[in-house]
Amino acid sequence: MPEQPSATLPPRSVLDAFGVRGIPEPLTGGQGRSVRVGGAVLKPAEGTEGESEWAASVFERLPRGAGFRVPRPLRSAGGDAVVEGWTAAEFTDGRPGPSRQWPGVVATGRAFHAALRELPRPTFLDRRTHPWAVADRVAWGEEEAVVVPELAGPFARLLSLRRPVEATAQIVHGDLTGNVLFAPGQDPVVIDFSPYWRPPLYAEAVIIGDGLLWYEPAPGLLVGGGGDPRWRQMLIRALIFRLVARSGLVGPSWRAGEKEAARFLAATEAVEHGAYKGPARP
Structure with missing residues (x-):
């Protein structure tokens, strides 16, 4: 990270x-x-x-x-x-996930998003220009972006895999992976709220995409979304989101060799073929 x-x-x-x-x-x-x-x-x-x-x-x-x-x-x-x-x-004290807590992070996200379901869309979302907001719009085809050369290959591959998908949007937490705390005998704690107006299934896909990119994949990590046929498209958008945000944060002068590109390529192949075949960390 x-x-x-x-x-x-x-x-x-x-x-x-x-x-x-x-x-x-x-x-x-x-x-x-x-x-x-x-x-x-x-x-x-x-x-x-x-x-x-x-x-x-x-x-x-x-x-x-x-x-x-x-x-x-x-x-x-x-x-x-x-x-x-x-x-x-x-x-609020607690041990952060997601390692050994993937099901708990996902379940907490579902409960949290259920409680947010009726919130109206806030207007400040239209004014955000930080790298994560830009990356979110790129992931959903609402904006275009040019990424650093090291990530251009996996970016092009992910765009080629993206297809139109319909899902109801609402307020979601777009960065749950490391922002759920666990303590024995208590409900998990959601921290560092990062609001986006997207389908809850997409927010769940960001969790799993993060697992493929930066953590040792747990068995069955790609199996998510409750069997929803839109799951793969949500994962593709989640990886685009992280890739474009990473590129925007590091800037055009960044050089990371082949490691970062390999990380995103391995995750992309996992989503494309349904099986993880490479290390999540360099």
């Missing part, structure tokens, strides 16, 4: 606004920007204007006991979910 940047620490004024006390401790995982302070986790607000406030309001309304948990968002005394560019939520 890409190397994580060093975390920036929130200033004292932010801690005071959210009413948290303690010494900031950078957390591993995600993009390496989360910081634990006492019983809270703070991270820079992400996305376009209004996205963090929207996400906090969604988490505040989600039901309890529905097969998953979410960290309770913290607000300032004035009711703001964002203070000086920072958000805060309660700290």
Whole structure:
């Protein structure tokens, strides 16, 4: 996986606004920007204007006991979910998946998406231009992209395999793979909400695609989607999503030799032929 940047620490004024006390401790995982302070986790607000406030309001309304948990968002005394560019939520302990927890990650995603089914599409999705948003649109044929030379081969192959597919879209978490925490005797915790307007089956395919790309494949990892005939097309889009995002993040001067291309080629062949024949990691 890409190397994580060093975390920036929130200033004292932010801690005071959210009413948290303690010494900031950078957390591993995600993009390496989360910081634990006492019983809270703070991270820079992400996305376009209004996205963090929207996400906090969604988490505040989600039901309890529905097969998953979410960290309770913290607000300032004035009711703001964002203070000086920072958000805060309660700290929830647990061991992150997906290794040895693939069925649990998938099941948690299904329960989470069932709870989001009736949410309307937020307008901020149209304003996002970060690499993951661009890659998502490319995966669904809504935008075109040129990728770095190392990834051009697998990209062209994936595009040749993509076919039209119909499925109902809703709000989904587009990056569940490493963002579900497991603790004995408790429902799993969904963290680092990355909202997209796509079919839940696609979000599930992103989990499995990530497994093929960056983890040792578990037996039967390609078997998913509950037997849905659209499953293969969802996997193809999931791999396009990750490939284009990777290319957009590293930029045109990046050189990774053959390892990264081999990673995507092996995953593409697995989806095309229904069997994994290469290493998930170089």
